[in-house]
Amino acid sequence: MSGKISSIQHASVLLGYEALGEIVTAAGAESILNGKLPGYGYESKDLWMHSLAVAFGSKIIANIKNPALAGEAHTAGLIHDVGKIILDGYILNKKEEIESFLEKEEKTFFDAEVQFFGFDHARIASEVCRKWKFPEGINSAIKYHHQPSAANESELAYILHMADYIATLSGVGYDSDDYLYELEPGTMDHLGLTQETVSDIVLQVTEAVSKVAV
Template sequence: MGRVSVRSLKEGMVLEAPLRTPEGRVILGAGAALTDKHIRMFKIWGVTDAEVEGFEDESLRAEEALKSEQLARAAALVARWAPPPGEDPFLREVTRIATEEMATRLLKEGNVPAPWVPQRPEKAPPLPEERGAELGAGGMRELVRHQVRLVSFPAVYFKLREIIDSPVSSATHIAEVVGKDPGLTVRLLRLVNSSFYGFPTRIDSIPRAVAIIGTNQLTALALAVSAVKVFKGVPAKFVDMESFWEHSVACGVLARVIAFALRLPHEERFFVAGLLHDIGRLILFHKVPWLLTGAMEQALWQERPLFEVETQILGFHHAALGERLMAEWNIPEPIRALVGAHHSPSEGENPGEAAVVHLADLLTGVLRWGTSGSVHVPEADRGALEVLGLAPEALESVVAQARRQVAEIRRAFLL
């Protein structure tokens, strides 16, 4: 008996053992003689190889050796940026998923992008001349106030909330507000026509789209689109905004998938919190780029997560800054709290809910789904993850669901 790659299967070969799909379902029994139709269907079902009487495919051994080599290389790469899992089954599972994803990428592309891998400088970089620690809480307040003056939050979000909260509002009233914002209109129609909703025919009517997506999801969409507009002008020399929003969208999608898996109510707020969790870092890129780039250099030298070095240099970090900005914008408190606690959920008032965004950020960072500037992924808050109550075995399904949605949701937000 030998294993034969699906590419090498021939008509007339006889199965030595039952053939199963990747999900484990038997599709052909032992002793069955293969036909051309069978072989075509195997490829559709995702079958990679079969056990066949009297044949063995030597190329499979070479493939397995290559996979083993790339897994080892992927494990070494992931260890460069991920926190050590130790004996924690949860973190071991996160690392395993990331390692397999990196190995697949290595097999396809031969390497990973250079910015993913931490490169420690040869000598210690100087600390920024203007030490932000001297600013304290007053400095954070001034940064936020100046940001609010610089760019007022788009009125469409607050108008939507006003109409939605009105007892006499209707989908038609809401659609009128949406229709006045072309960017929001396009994103709404893209989202409602995505595979997330799965309608067989295209939705072109704004009132119908509003009815389908729901008011809570609509206000979440408006808030997210508005934030993208506000920070569109951050210079590319400081941060790759495409990668930043990829990271943000992925974190939002993962947070929503996790919240749904845990049957938490109002999962759209987790999506918004995940999407906006690093908005404070955009303020720093926008207003004090010399301090943040200095912090990034120090994070590489010290081999620490960026938010820790932000605190060292500024006296506060981007999560607290983002929470304060969202308070100035009058964003609902539950979303603000999730943003502010995403690096330290155990210290928040609701560690179980804050752990949703914390875990989403951890997964996004280890999987390298975009980046917001931090090369080293922060340690997990293990206490909060225990409160969360998600089984390690559920992580693979969570990541698989999010992977299917991220690219399409990203297109819905970022034209």
């Protein structure tokens, strides 16, 4: 409808307030997340595509498990890895040391963050979200998106973790620890998801991303 929508009010009537909010959030997030991250080895758009996949996956899981969380799940998914943007320069500064650390058996970028800086990208992302005055539920879910059992029974943390794992299965975008990504034991039971449902969500995520990303 290019040229036919003349005001935000008109757009919100046509799209619905929630959908408009998602589009605005995504447009803002894209400008932050679409660049290269040479420390982590991301080409431009890699992190953005991964973030879109996690946003769609989180929303789909929330709609199955607890539809009231769908909006927060989408937002949390979009920005869950924003901490990597802040850490990337520091990782680049220690590239040689970190590369030799990663070469040791089963070491991931996540392990390297903790080892070299004493905290991980999820912790940084939650601090950024706190500064941006995001709701506490989102901050906490993002902080524990790699260890949802530590999130004090946060359903959103489990949703985010599951969607992050599903994004790695979908092959959309790229997450630096893709091939070593492990789902925390109990996550699928916690969310009441079967292997069949997960396979179906993988397909839905791939399709949803292909519709919005070129």
